[in-house]
Amino acid sequence: MYKILKADKLAANIYRMVVDAPRVAKHCQPGQFIIVKLDEKGERIPLTICDYDREKGTVTIVFQPIGESTTEMAQLQTGDAFEDFVGPLGQPSEFVTEDLEELKKKRILFVAGGVGTAPVYPQVKWLHEHGVTADAIIGAKTKDLVILEKEFEEVCNLYVTTDDGSYKRKGMVTQTIKDLVEEGKQYDVCVAIGPMIMMKFVCLLTKELGIHTIVSMNPIMVDGTGMCGACRLTVGGEVKFACVDGPEFDGHLVDFDQAMKRQQMYKTEEGRAVLKAKE
Ligand code: NAD
Ligand code: FES
Structure with missing residues (x-):
């Protein structure tokens, strides 16, 4: 069993859980995901990794209940446990295996949309720990849905935008990308993670701008x-x-x-x- 050491809410419908999973914590890399199972008969739920602590042996997941299983999962509290917590799965982000000196020369922009902000965090954190400070945009519908702002501020140059303008910049993430480029910022790589429609429109824009773009x-x-x-x-x-x-x-x-x-x-x-x- 994999114990939930801490369960809290980041926003109205966004949940965070810190899980005791030393083997996953030891091996996981930014970009990878895990699969959880609530009980023996439960379905397998693939979730991106939001953070990990190799020393403490913990992995942090963030999710939004969208169906029966994640709604059930949202009821779990600190002290409860998952039947299964499998991973790390999938391929790590490509920069993890890049030559560090080459990577340090790159100007990297992260674009994080809504709940997709969570899997961006281990990437900007990893880069920060390896001497690369990236720019990052967090986009959310409204002020109450902006998550992990403080955590991001500690590891990158952060720009926050809300669709309704209730907090910081106004407009979708694509507007902020345009603004930054117009202000003279140049980027070699963009990593966009969020809803499909956001990733599609970010890609259309970055293609025009000639910025290589990775999506999840x-x-x-x-x-x-x-x-x-x-x-x-x-x-x-x-x-x-x-x-x-x-x-x-x-x-x-x-x-x-x-x-x-x-x-x-x-x-x-x-x-x-x-x-x-x-x-
Ligand atoms: P959301 O609908 O609130 O959108 C987040 C931001 O994306 C918006 O604030 C806006 O800035 C931008 N955006 C949305 N539509 C856009 C468009 N047409 N053009 C440009 N920018 C646009 O996001 P949410 O409700 O938090 O997202 C939930 C979705 O995120 C789910 O569908 C889930 O599958 C997805 N998600 C994706 C990943 C991933 O790895 N890609 C990880 C977790 C969650
Ligand atoms: Fe089933 Fe990839 S999620 S084959």
Whole structure:
């Protein structure tokens, strides 16, 4: 069993849990994900890693209840435990294996949207710990949905924007990208993680701007094992599986329209809940 050492809420419908999982904490890298199971019969839920502490042996996950299982998961409290906590899975972010001196020369922009802010955090933190200070944009619908602001401020140059202008900048993340570039900022790499529609529009913009862009296709995963086929996507004309080949891919090569159609089709947990109800 994997004990929840701390459970709290980051925003109205966004939950954070620090889990005692020393083996995962020892090996995980930014960009990877884990799978949790609430109990023996529970379904497998793939979730991105928000933070890890190798010394304490803990892994932090952040999630938004969107279906039956994550709604059940949100009821868990400090002291409760997961039946299973498997990982790390998927490929680490590409910069983890890059030559550090080359990496230090790069001007990197992170674009984090909504709950997608959580998996961006270990990436900016890792870079900060390796002497690279990146710029990061956090975008949220409204002030109350901005998460991890303090944590980000400690490890990068942060720009916060809200769709309704209730906090800091006003507008979507793409507006802030345009503003920063107009102000004279230059970037070699952009890492965009958030809702599919956000990643699609960030990619359209960065393609115009000539900025190499990485996206995380985590949202289309279902079982996270390479078995169900739900996370199949086309990248540069080739078939890939988000959970095995990714979750991160060159965003300019991803067929977002196809991936979004597949996401609608499987609707991950909702789809499985319906199937379960029919059993
Ligand atoms: P949201 O709808 O509040 O959007 C977050 C931000 O994305 C917005 O504030 C805006 O700045 C930007 N955005 C949205 N639509 C845009 C558009 N058309 N053009 C430009 N920018 C746009 O996000 P949310 O409700 O917190 O997101 C939940 C989604 O995040 C879920 O669908 C989940 O699958 C996804 N998610 C993705 C990852 C990942 O790895 N990619 C990880 C966790 C969650
Ligand atoms: Fe099932 Fe990738 S999530 S094959």
